Amino acid sequence: MSAKHDLLPVGGPSTAPANVRHVVFNPQARACLGCGVRRSSLFGVLDVAALEHIHGHIADLQVQPGQRLFSANDPGLAAFTLREGVVRMERMSERGERRIVRLAGRSDLIGLEALLGQTYSADAVACTPVKVCRLPRMMIDELAKDHAEMRRDLMKRWQAALDEAEEWLTELSAGSARWRMLRLLLKISEFSEPDGRVWLPSRQQMGAMLGMTVETASRLISALKREGVVLAADAGHARLAMPQLMAALRALSDEP
Known part of the structure; x- marks a missing residue:
């Protein structure tokens, strides 16, 4: 942790003189303050003083591609903030087929x-190497009781997850x-990486996302590579x- 995080101001002029500094002793608060996604994560609404009251342990986990963060029907004991990587959410249909219902990436809250x-x-299955923070349910409950802004942020995240699920249903389950x-x-x-690369699902995974056969997915990707959409x-x-991708989408939208 860099020295600039050792002493941080709390509040504004109405709560303390400008020259009053707050010493951060809580190791968990230090870790959260230094997190690269804190501003866009669940704890981004909490100030330094609020972070000091974190009593639960936030586990820093790394998960490799193909490994699970949690499984359907497991007891829900914690939520997870994604710091790096992509996670896919999978469900089993009544016919025993696996369907990928949405993706989650950097700063998303899942579970x-x-x-x-x-x-x-x-x-919740890692698509790429993933780094997450495991947030115990009891700790989130405790913080939300005292911080209305965190309760509002949780509701926004619920709504965002619902919107994402509806988008998958409308945009990826209908049409040609x-x-x-x-x-x-x-x-x-x-979910592109800093160098511009994106995770490309396997043809089987594409089929599970789009409700199509592996052969159809393979044929479509091969065509898009020839067209210069996928490099x-x-x-x-x-x-x-992206220009070629958007042009291809517009061409289909303009069809009668």
């Missing part, structure tokens, strides 16, 4: 059902196979030519 004492509704594939690539572009990067990654 929200745990905050209501419910079991998890889906499997090509339209759905293009919309999936547009969605994946939201090779390395195993498991690609680069997307």
Whole structure:
């Protein structure tokens, strides 16, 4: 932790003189203050003094591709803030088919059902190397009781998760196979890495997201590579030519 995080002001002129500094002793508060996604994460609404009152342990976890953060029907004991990487949420259909119902990325909060004492509704599986903070339910409950702004932020995150699920249903489950594939690539572009690469799902995973066969997914990706929409990067990654991607989507939108 850099020295600039050792002494931080709390509040404004109405709560303390300008020259009063707050010494951060709580190790968990120090960790949260130094987090790269704190401003856009759940704890971004908390000031230094509020962070000092964190009594629970926030576990820093690293998960490799294919590993699960949690499984459907497991007791919901914690929510998770994603600091790096992409996670897919999977459910099993009544026919025993696995369906990917949405993706989550940097600063997203997943496992929200745990905050209501419910079991998890889906499997959370790492698509890429993932770094997360595990937030115990009891700790979030304690903080939310005293901080109205955190309760409001939780409601916003519930709404965002609902909007995301509805978008997957409307944009990725209807229309032609090509339209759905293009919309999936547009969605994946939201999780691009700093160097511009994006995680590219396997053809089987694409089928599980879009309700199409592996053969159809493979044929569509091959065509988009020929058209210069999808550019090779390395195993498991690609680069997307966004002008060509948007042009392809407009062309389909203009069809009668």
